[in-house]
Amino acid sequence: MKQRELQFSAHGKDSDEHDASGSNNNNGVVETTKSTVAVTVTEATTTFATTSFEEGIAVEDDSMSHDKDTVEQILNYLDQFPNKPTTARAASAFSLFSDSDAFTLDKIYDKPHTVVTELKGTIWWDVNGDGKQGDYTNKTLNAMEYDYGMTNVANILLVDCESNAEIYRTTSEPKNAASSLTYPQKKTLNPYAGQYNFPLSSVSGGRYYVVYQAPKDFRVSGNVLPLDRVNEQSNSQGKTTYFECLPRGGEGAEFGDKARETGDLDYEGYCARTIGCFEVGEKSTLEERFKDLVLKGSDTNTPEEGNGRNSTFLDDYSGLLVALPTPHTLDVGFSEQEWELPSYQYVDAQITLKFPSAVSLSDLKATLAESFADYDSFGVSNNRKVLAQMFTQYFRQYDANSTAASAFALEGLDLFKAEVSAAQEFASSSSNSSRYLRGSSSRRVQEAMDDSGPEITYTLTARGSYRPPPHDQLGYFVEDSINANPSVVVNSFKEQQNLPRFFSELEDVGARHLTVGPPAPLKGLSGLTAYQEDIDAHRAGAEGGMAGWATAPLIIIVLGIVSLASFFLFRRVFKRRRVVTDFGDMKAKGFAVSPHTKVDDKKRKRRKRGDDADHEDNANAVSNRSGGYSQSLRMTRKMIPHKRMLCDEMLLKRGYPQ
Numbered sequence: 001m002k003q004r005e006l007q008f009s010a011h012g013k014d015s016d017e018h019d020a021s022g023s024n025n026n027n028g029v030v031e032t033t034k035s036t037v038a039v040t041v042t043e044a045t046t047t048f049a050t051t052s053f054e055e056g057i058a059v060e061d062d063s064m065s066h067d068k069d070t071v072e073q074i075l076n077y078l079d080q081f082p083n084k085p086t087t088a089r090a091a092s093a094f095s096l097f098s099d100s101d102a103f104t105l106d107k108i109y110d111k112p113h114t115v116v117t118e119l120k121g122t123i124w125w126d127v128n129g130d131g132k133q134g135d136y137t138n139k140t141l142n143a144m145e146y147d148y149g150m151t152n153v154a155n156i157l158l159v160d161c162e163s164n165a166e167i168y169r170t171t172s173e174p175k176n177a178a179s180s181l182t183y184p185q186k187k188t189l190n191p192y193a194g195q196y197n198f199p200l201s202s203v204s205g206g207r208y209y210v211v212y213q214a215p216k217d218f219r220v221s222g223n224v225l226p227l228d229r230v231n232e233q234s235n236s237q238g239k240t241t242y243f244e245c246l247p248r249g250g251e252g253a254e255f256g257d258k259a260r261e262t263g264d265l266d267y268e269g270y271c272a273r274t275i276g277c278f279e280v281g282e283k284s285t286l287e288e289r290f291k292d293l294v295l296k297g298s299d300t301n302t303p304e305e306g307n308g309r310n311s312t313f314l315d316d317y318s319g320l321l322v323a324l325p326t327p328h329t330l331d332v333g334f335s336e337q338e339w340e341l342p343s344y345q346y347v348d349a350q351i352t353l354k355f356p357s358a359v360s361l362s363d364l365k366a367t368l369a370e371s372f373a374d375y376d377s378f379g380v381s382n383n384r385k386v387l388a389q390m391f392t393q394y395f396r397q398y399d400a401n402s403t404a405a406s407a408f409a410l411e412g413l414d415l416f417k418a419e420v421s422a423a424q425e426f427a428s429s430s431s432n433s434s435r436y437l438r439g440s441s442s443r444r445v446q447e448a449m450d451d452s453g454p455e456i457t458y459t460l461t462a463r464g465s466y467r468p469p470p471h472d473q474l475g476y477f478v479e480d481s482i483n484a485n486p487s488v489v490v491n492s493f494k495e496q497q498n499l500p501r502f503f504s505e506l507e508d509v510g511a512r513h514l515t516v517g518p519p520a521p522l523k524g525l526s527g528l529t530a531y532q533e534d535i536d537a538h539r540a541g542a543e544g545g546m547a548g549w550a551t552a553p554l555i556i557i558v559l560g561i562v563s564l565a566s567f568f569l570f571r572r573v574f575k576r577r578r579v580v581t582d583f584g585d586m587k588a589k590g591f592a593v594s595p596h597t598k599v600d601d602k603k604r605k606r607r608k609r610g611d612d613a614d615h616e617d618n619a620n621a622v623s624n625r626s627g628g629y630s631q632s633l634r635m636t637r638k639m640i641p642h643k644r645m646l647c648d649e650m651l652l653k654r655g656y657p658q
Contacts, residue, residue, distance in 0.1 A: 077188075078139045081146040084376055086328045089416040089461050090131030091223040091275060093264045094348040094514045097256035103276060104253070112292040113323040119158075119280065120197040121210070121330025123150040123172045125184040126221045129335035130412050130463065131346065133222070133328070136379035148184040149194015150334045152176045153215055158198045159247040161207035161277035166247065168203070172196045182215040182334075200320045205281040209274045212332055213245045219269030219341050222333030225255050227271035240339055245271035252276045256516070263473045263517030269341040274330065279323045286323050296327055342465040344411070347475040347513065349460055351391070351482060353493070354508040355453040361422050364454050367500050368420060378418055386498045387458065388415050394492060395462075398481040406477040408464035417459040422452070453507065459514075475513030482511035 089095070101107050124133050125148040127141055135142040153172040160167055173192040174185075185193040211227065212220050227249075233242040249255055252275065259265055279286065286293060324330065355364070368383065378384055392413045399406045464474040482489055486509045493499070493506045 078143045081143050082134060083142065084136055084379060085132040085134035087132055087223060089414060090346050092346040092348045092461055093259040094516055096275065097259050097516050100256065103251045103256060109289050110291055112294055113290050113325060114296045114327045115293050116296045116322045116324060119200055119203065119322050120195060123153045123194045123196065124331060124333050125150055126333030126335040129221050130414060131221050131223060131333060133331065133333060137385060147186050147188055149187050150182055151185050151193055152182050155213040156196050157211040159209050159211055161209055161250055164247045164250065168198050170196050170198060182218065203280055205285060207277040207279050209277045210330060211245050211247050211273045214270050214334060217336065217338050218334045219337045220272040220332065221335040223275055224272035224332060225249060225252060225275055226265055226267040227273055229270050243270060260516050262471060263515055264345045264347045264475060266343040266345060266468060268343055276325050278325060278329060280320055283317065283321055286321055290323055293323065342467050344463060344465050345474045347462050347478065349462060349475055349478045349511055349513050350457050351509065351511045352455055352457045353506055354455050355502065355505060356507045357453040359453050359502050359505055361454040364420055364502060383499060384415050388413055390492060390496060394489060395478065395481055407466040407472045408474045408477055411463045411465050413460055413462045415458050415460045419457045420454060422454055475515055479511045479513040482509060486510065
């Protein structure tokens, strides 16, 4: 990502002059003055000119270090924005489509929707490219993403959800018809910076979505669904100069089908659309269809309390209203990145830390109580920050040292959820139980669950870039890198000084990729994948039964047994029917020839030659059995026609009638 230098002034104003339209004369990059604080934004953090007196803030030179008024004014500027992201995490295929019915109209109408009176949104500047507007711990980054809107972004389309046909096309404010240049601008200077609007007067009642097209050297990065480019044009150097975005997908279920077929979705970054559709209609129509409507507050950041249908404001309103799936459905981030763009994936994974029985579950919960209360509590906890940095560093080192390097470059990692439980409880109540751990200690867990200690499971979203084809899965890399070297991860925890003491007693660690797609290909040391059957069973509260990971090996074993049984049966049947006439030839070839087989062959040869002496011996042998001479001879006479004369002679000799 490019570095961009910005200046925060003491009074929340930039030093350059703005014209009436809100545009400035140096493309949004503000010149340095003595009363400003210099900020340089890089990949995932914000650094400053000199020593920091609060995280994310620094003074440019010594002359300002004692200017208390300037410091106070800067802090006041940073504090005017919500001190948390608008969403807890970037959207992934798993978070969107693990419920296969999430994009059906019945489910959509059951969910809460935010009611607004204007069809408008904001293109905000995603400074660190993580897909989330705002930050829990970095106040400067948080202020920049809330305050800066992307100006002059063209080709923002309103699309009919049923037909995928374009209805209206607009550009974000402030517009500049004479230029295609896009740059970030402060909304504290121009409240309309980055804002786009579709007049409701040009729209009839129905369901719609919005399509976004990235300007040169930017990518669409926020919570969106990916779209394809069409009608592409390139220059002689192969650089993209023109393309159009292809609207598709309707309500969004089509993307879920794709995710279940191939796994996590690829985001090219050039074209995207809102997640799902929103509805435009009159108050009575929306009340009839939606079970829960909430009126968005005037500050545009938080909805008002109560149900929208109980609002006196809506009772007096006679125009069209808009029902949005979330308050920020139409607010989308653009991050700065040089074209040609790599494809991104946003993937979910779980990492489970297993502690020995000496670590008390109650102590673990008490120590980390502030981290598990809710998303916001976990977001501001120091443990989350330390763990995110540690896992990010580990994944990058593993990739660099691996003999089979991943196709992905890890762009970022965000922990957004933590759960603590006893191993036995976790095995029955969560899809990520102790059976997903590897190594000798995990085998002991399976053999002696009663002696198991507590577990902590962290859920994270990883963001990685690569250049397909072929299509690959970042989640498999995250999973394999942990499960292939659990002891290395355990040692990293034991060496960490900024975590509670019990992390140094960590016993084992395991990871799983959360995906709605097909299972990972079989690898030597790969981890266990969260199969869709496991996910469905977990959501239904099912217990017992065979684990999804055991199904494939069982099928292979059964097929092997059936194949072997069929082979031996086939061989036995056809060997019995085979008539061997030349045993000398078989013996010369190395076959073992049993004595009874030779005798039977000699008897057949004698019968064929009509050897009467031998026939007589056989008849005598038959007639001597238990006194039933006549009966035996008569039976022999009937069954073997060529022995009839011999039997007649024997009967006459012994005085029996024929």
